[in-house]
Structure formats: C-alpha cells, structure tokens
Amino acid sequence: MQRPIVVQRPPGDPVSVLRFEQVGYRYPGAAVASLAGVTLTLEEGEFCVLAGVSASGKSTLLRAACGLVPHFHGGEFSGRAVVGGLDTRDHGPGELATVAGTLQQDPETQIVMGTVRSELAFGLENRGLAPAAVARAVEEVALALGIERLLDRVPDELSGGELQRVALGAALAGQPQLVLLDEATSQLDPVAGDELVGLLRRLNEEWGTTVLLAEHRLERCLPAADRVIALAQGRVAYDGAPAGFQRWAAGAAPELRTPAANLLSGVGLDPGVTGVKQARAALRSHGLLADDGSLRDHDREPEREPAPEVTGWRRPVSRRRTVVRGGAHALRMRGVWHELHDGPAILRGVDLDVRPGERVALMGRNGAGKSTLLRHANGLLAPTRGSVQASGRVALLLQNPGDYLLGERVADEAQPAELARAGLAGLGDRHPRDLSGGERQRLALAIVMGPGTLPAAVCLDEPTRGMDRGFKDQLSDQLRSLASRGCAVLVATHDVEFAAAIADRVVLLAEGRTIADGPAPEVLCGGWYFAPETARILRGAGGALLPDQGAALLRRRADSPEPEPEPEVVA
Amino acid sequence: MRYRRRSTPLHAARAAVAASYGVALMTCAVLFMSPVVLGALLVTVVAVAGVARAGDELRRILPYVAPLAVTAVVLNPLFAHQGLTVLARLGNVPPFGELDVTLESVAFGAVAGLKLLVFTLAFALMTATVDPDELLRLARRVSFRSALAASLATRMWPVLERDGRRLAEAQRCRPDAGGNENRRARLARGVTVVRAVATGALDRAMDVAATLELRGYAGAHRPPRLSVPWSRHDVAFAASALALLAIVVAARILDIGRFDTYPTLRLALGPRELVFGVALITLALLPFAERRGVVR
Numbered sequence: 001m002q003r004p005i006v007v008q009r010p011p012g013d014p015v016s017v018l019r020f021e022q023v024g025y026r027y028p029g030a031a032v033a034s035l036a037g038v039t040l041t042l043e044e045g046e047f048c049v050l051a052g053v054s055a056s057g058k059s060t061l062l063r064a065a066c067g068l069v070p071h072f073h074g075g076e077f078s079g080r081a082v083v084g085g086l087d088t089r090d091h092g093p094g095e096l097a098t099v100a101g102t103l104q105q106d107p108e109t110q111i112v113m114g115t116v117r118s119e120l121a122f123g124l125e126n127r128g129l130a131p132a133a134v135a136r137a138v139e140e141v142a143l144a145l146g147i148e149r150l151l152d153r154v155p156d157e158l159s160g161g162e163l164q165r166v167a168l169g170a171a172l173a174g175q176p177q178l179v180l181l182d183e184a185t186s187q188l189d190p191v192a193g194d195e196l197v198g199l200l201r202r203l204n205e206e207w208g209t210t211v212l213l214a215e216h217r218l219e220r221c222l223p224a225a226d227r228v229i230a231l232a233q234g235r236v237a238y239d240g241a242p243a244g245f246q247r248w249a250a251g252a253a254p255e256l257r258t259p260a261a262n263l264l265s266g267v268g269l270d271p272g273v274t275g276v277k278q279a280r281a282a283l284r285s286h287g288l289l290a291d292d293g294s295l296r297d298h299d300r301e302p303e304r305e306p307a308p309e310v311t312g313w314r315r316p317v318s319r320r321r322t323v324v325r326g327g328a329h330a331l332r333m334r335g336v337w338h339e340l341h342d343g344p345a346i347l348r349g350v351d352l353d354v355r356p357g358e359r360v361a362l363m364g365r366n367g368a369g370k371s372t373l374l375r376h377a378n379g380l381l382a383p384t385r386g387s388v389q390a391s392g393r394v395a396l397l398l399q400n401p402g403d404y405l406l407g408e409r410v411a412d413e414a415q416p417a418e419l420a421r422a423g424l425a426g427l428g429d430r431h432p433r434d435l436s437g438g439e440r441q442r443l444a445l446a447i448v449m450g451p452g453t454l455p456a457a458v459c460l461d462e463p464t465r466g467m468d469r470g471f472k473d474q475l476s477d478q479l480r481s482l483a484s485r486g487c488a489v490l491v492a493t494h495d496v497e498f499a500a501a502i503a504d505r506v507v508l509l510a511e512g513r514t515i516a517d518g519p520a521p522e523v524l525c526g527g528w529y530f531a532p533e534t535a536r537i538l539r540g541a542g543g544a545l546l547p548d549q550g551a552a553l554l555r556r557r558a559d560s561p562e563p564e565p566e567p568e569v570v571a
Numbered sequence: 572m573r574y575r576r577r578s579t580p581l582h583a584a585r586a587a588v589a590a591s592y593g594v595a596l597m598t599c600a601v602l603f604m605s606p607v608v609l610g611a612l613l614v615t616v617v618a619v620a621g622v623a624r625a626g627d628e629l630r631r632i633l634p635y636v637a638p639l640a641v642t643a644v645v646l647n648p649l650f651a652h653q654g655l656t657v658l659a660r661l662g663n664v665p666p667f668g669e670l671d672v673t674l675e676s677v678a679f680g681a682v683a684g685l686k687l688l689v690f691t692l693a694f695a696l697m698t699a700t701v702d703p704d705e706l707l708r709l710a711r712r713v714s715f716r717s718a719l720a721a722s723l724a725t726r727m728w729p730v731l732e733r734d735g736r737r738l739a740e741a742q743r744c745r746p747d748a749g750g751n752e753n754r755r756a757r758l759a760r761g762v763t764v765v766r767a768v769a770t771g772a773l774d775r776a777m778d779v780a781a782t783l784e785l786r787g788y789a790g791a792h793r794p795p796r797l798s799v800p801w802s803r804h805d806v807a808f809a810a811s812a813l814a815l816l817a818i819v820v821a822a823r824i825l826d827i828g829r830f831d832t833y834p835t836l837r838l839a840l841g842p843r844e845l846v847f848g849v850a851l852i853t854l855a856l857l858p859f860a861e862r863r864g865v866v867r
Contacts, residue, residue: 072781092789093781093787094787094788094789095787097784097786097787104782108730109730109775109778109782111782112783113704114574114702114703118705118708125708126786126787128794130795152576156573170786378744380740380743393746395744398737398740398744404742404744406766448745448746
C-alpha cells in the first residue's frame, strides 16, 4: 500500500513545486556555508537551468531540494524548503522521492539492483504500487529513454552513458512533479546529451514536469530552458530568462557565457541569445549572414592540407607494442583490433599516426572505443591483432584523477619540482582529497608525466568531465604548452567545445572504426552533433570553431566590399 | 561471479524455485559422505552447469575452491590419528606428536575435500542462475532490514570490484610502475590499492545508501505479493527439487551410500548406490529437457 502523504499547499500558491525561503546550509565541519540565504520558487512546468562555476553550490541546492540535505548529510540547515508541498525539515528523501526524482553526478553509485528492469521498478515497488502499474511504468520509461533493449542486462555490463540513462529512468519512472538533475549530461556523448535535453523538454511540455538541471555545458541546455538561476558562492546571483542571463553573464560572469553569446559580443551585437537559431537570426538581421544563412565563398580560409587517408582493414603486423626512439611519429598504431573473449570487438583495425607536438582529439559516441584506444596507446592493453609503436613513454591520465592519489599528503605523490610545475607548490602538506577538482587533475597529470624527460605522448581520457570553463581554459593552456615542447597530446572527449579549443586534428570513432580523421576545422565544421556552437551558427564557414575565430571572420566580412556581380552571359 | 540472465530452463524458472533446486543439490552434498554419491553429485552439478550455461562461472571459482579441497586432504592426516592401515610412520613431529599417516585419515580428508568442492560448486551454480533481485524482493516481504543490508552488500561488491580495478589500472599508469618493477614493489603497490579500496568502501557505501534513500527504500512498506502464473519451468524445477529431496531422505533412511572411514574403510557400493547415483543425475537433469519458453 502506498504510504499516505498529506500535501498541504500554501493558500494562494497552488502550483509552486519548489520553494526555498532564505535557505542556508553548511556541511558538517565545513568552514564556509555552501548555501546562503537562497530564496527562489519554481512553478509547475518550468524548465530551469542551474548555472555556476564549480563549488558555487549547485549540487548542494539540488540535495536540499531532494532532502539529502540535511537528512542524509547532517550539517547546519536554516530557512525553509518546500518541495511539492512537503517541508524538507519534516519529510526525508524517501517521502520527497514521491514528488521529486533525482539524478546525481556519478551513475555507478546510483544503480542498486542487479538488472535494469529491477532498477527501474525498485522505486515504484517501494512506493507500494501494484505489480501491473510497476510493469507498465517500467516499459514506458524504458521506451521513452530508448533503453528497452537493456532491460534484462546487468548494470556491470553497461557503459557510463547507458548507466546514466538507466539512473535517469529510475528517477523518472514514478512520473515525479519535479526532476532534479546534477550534471546529467557529463558522461554522455553529444548525441546522447542532446537527446537527453530533448527528452527532458518533451517531459516538461507534455507532462508538465518541472525540471531543474545543473549543468556546465550551458550551450547544450539553454535553448530548452525557460529560466536560468545562477549561483555564486552559495547565493543566487541571477534569476531570470535565458537571454537576460547571457547579458548578465557578459558583465558579471564571463566564464558562464555560451559560445554563441561570445560570438555576438565579438562583433558588437547584443549577446542575449540562447542558441544557434537565435544567433543566426541576430547575425542575419545585421547583415552579417546572407539570407540563406551562409557566408560567401571568398570569406573562406585557404584550403588546408588534405586529411590523412583513412584505410580499411589491414593485415595485422604484430601483436607486440614497441618503443622506437627518434621516429617521425610519437605514436603509430597499425590495424589495431581489440576483441573480447566471448564478446564483441571493441576496436576494429584502427590505424593512427600522431606526430610529436600534435594535438589530437579523439571523439565518438559512448562505447565507440575511445578509452580502449588510449589504453592501447599507453600499453595497459595489448591489441589482439595489429601493432602499436611509440617513440618513447606514453603517459595516460584516466577519467578519475582521484584514482592516482593514494598517499596521505600531496608531497607523497610527486616531487617538489613536479608540484611546482603543476602550480601546486605550497600544497605539499595538504591531503589530496582536500584539493579542488582542478588541482587534483593537475596533480594526477604531474604524476603520470613523471619527473624525468617529457614523455613522447600524453593521453587524457575525458579530462573535462564535470569541470567548469575556467578549468578547461587552464587545461587547454597546459596541453598547448606540452605540445609546444614536442609532446604529442591525444585527448578522448565528448566536449566538442574543448576539442575545438585544443585540437589541431580530430579523429572520429564509431563502433571501433575510424570514420573521420582530419584537421579539426574539417571534421568539426561538417557535422550536426560533433560540431561546436560557433561552427553550427556559421555553418562551418571559414573553418571557424571558436567564437574569436568566428567573430574575426564576421568582422572581415563586414569590412570587405560586396563582390561584383558576374556579368550576365547573353546567349 | 554474478547472475546473468540466459536463455535456459533454469534461468526461466522463478527465483524461489531455482533457489530451492540449488538448495536441494547442496542438501544432498551435506547429508552424504560416500564418495560414490558425492561423485554422482559432482557429475550432476557439472552437467547442470553445462546445460544452464554456467560452466564459465564454475570454472572461475575452481581456482579458489580446489586449493581448499587439497588442504583438507593434506591436513586431515596431520590432525586425525585414527585408522588402522598405516601408510607412513613419520615419528615425533612437533607439534603433532607421534605421527602415523593412515589410509583412513587420508581417505577421510579426500572425501571431505570432495564434499567441500561439490557444495561450493553447487552454491556457485545457484548464485549464477538465481536472480538476486527477485530473491531480495522475496526477502523484503519477510525481513525488511535484512533485505536492506543484503541490497547494500550485493550492490557494494561489484562497485568495490570496479573501484579496485580502476585504482590498479591508474597505479599501473605511474611512470615508476614499469615492467622492471620487482615482486616486492608490486606487492606493496597491490597492498596500497587494497587499502585504498577498503578505506573508500565507506564513501561508496554512503553513496549507495543515498541512492537507496532517494529511491524511497527507507520509507517503503512490504511489497505486494506478485501473482505470476507458474510456468512449465517453475513446475518442472519445483518437482525436481522435491524429488531430489525425497530420494535423499529415503536414501538416508534406507542407509544407502554408507561410508565409514574409521577404524577401517568400509564403502557400500552395490546396485542400490548405483541406482541412487543415476537417479540423482536423471532427476536433476530432467527439467532441462523442456526448452519451450526459455527466453524471457
């Protein structure tokens, strides 16, 4: 039987799904409050994006909305939070789960059952729903999220993206009034990320579900949002429409602005746009884009070198991984296959050459084989067919930098010179866990780079997951510096904007095969999903990937005279 | 080792029935000491694992259980000083005293090892073929808090396993973890990883517990009874389990499969034992003859 919950709506406020009144919160033992005087109201059917740099209080606000703060985490809580008519001081997360579905950052710890079907059914069974209703809800949510083929699979066999969708399914199965999502797209490839945002919008429009989505990649979700709440140091710094947010961010928080807003600012236009469509309309209305939305041919940059040929199946050369010092390539892979025993082939005859100092982004959907390829480059895995050659050591930074940090002090992990190089001098006595996400990443990178000579290549697996733009800029600078010293850089990433910022070449994988390999502008300008926002706005014109490049291109167009019309040929 | 849904009659049976079938096989291993019966049971378990496509799971556990079985064979003669047939007189061996290795004590150790092997393999077979979620659901109807603890434990194991794999992989990426690292350094690194996984277990448990909270587990009530109609596989395996238990009890009453080790070896090996062994194998394998409707 379902446990009866008395929902008392305040008079005159019949549709507020979430109401915070002067909410403040400090984690146990923390010196600084994570939330301070937060007052906000979410109405039924709103799609709200929660923006802010790392540690601004986004996750804590979501935890306060689902009841984990203060019931689970303890600490000092002040003010009043009411979710679906339930005061969080009187009702714990279990009761609040009937009105608010929550999806947290790490999908691995959000799966508690042995099969996907049981996972989706678990919350509903706990609410005492009849078996037939549970079965129907499971089927419906699985179909809605496209995970129906996973229903009888065990979670351990699923990729990070699949796990994320299953966890989202578990949060949505009960059709909650409010969905709280913390960096829900951080593990997803661009296609799955866009699909997820589209699905949330559909739930929002068709079911009236209120969505509160904390996200760093704002360009992905702003077009779907009705409202943006920006947090800074635990306080609400902005609360209003997405277009107004872009204008506000231009002055108050430039690191939160989207590439579209930066592009428009770069050409002196109002940055108050929320997506590609609005940005194009703004540019067209100022004559910077032609009526058909294109730039003229004479604005295009000169032709670049042709992309290396993508070859098909090759005969395996050797199963060995060799180090050939002084070669022309930092890393060379020939016909690399990785076939699981009693399972599928993860890599299928991949050829890849990376020159010293080259910066390569490895992209593709979840499960395309990117992480496996990096493990082959480093030698953690040996190819079942084919060969891998490196001109020296290949450093590999895996997805979780914390996995490298097992010592009690930062100084135990790396030598003082390495810490200084990583900008961590003076932090030697701190515990690695007390470092910020960015500092931990830098320390882990310093560890894998080692104290001696620079490695031939450094590979990074999803280094920007859950990181804000400020950190990404720092990492870009660091990788550029390494490449300028002759170290090849190979980054597997779902973050198209980051790939556009650091890569001079992009390799696109699909089902273990290379489907595109070429200069970054060539690969990233041509697609729908694997294309940065600037390239989508300008339809790939001039190979511009970043707002600065796009703005420069548009300014050149504005300054250049219209080409003379060609004389009409009269027959 | 964990459950994976496969297209076999045993996987198609409901969890309660499949578990009863596994318990029947384990009961048989517990009640008999006869090497003939245990041998027949070993054949049964291996054959069932083969047709239930759980052979890999059994193979995976064998390296862990086989040394234990061998240990039983080696240790028993050291501690059991009974038996009349002396194989070797080892004299005064501290701390065992006057040590005579007898045929009977060796045989007892061997049978104990075989029993341990059969029981563990039967348990592994059950683990690989019974849906733990369905079992936990049944447990929630009986004891809520125990089921919660079991939910946490069953989920924590694969999470920690994956953590350990990830940490070990990260440690292998350190430049000082090259191929020329000596055994001692490798061991020290392994200990560091195990320690890190153990200390991280509390954090992981907190994460999983938070998820359970968010799924409403703390406030949940007894789940409603599911009225799923009995499939042909439910009926077949329930009948097989009952029949197995019945013949095991009958065999004990009729003193079939008697085996005495001390003071001298006495093994009952006649037509009754052979029939009993064949009956065990046949009854256990019969439900697999029906393959209609095995895909869920």
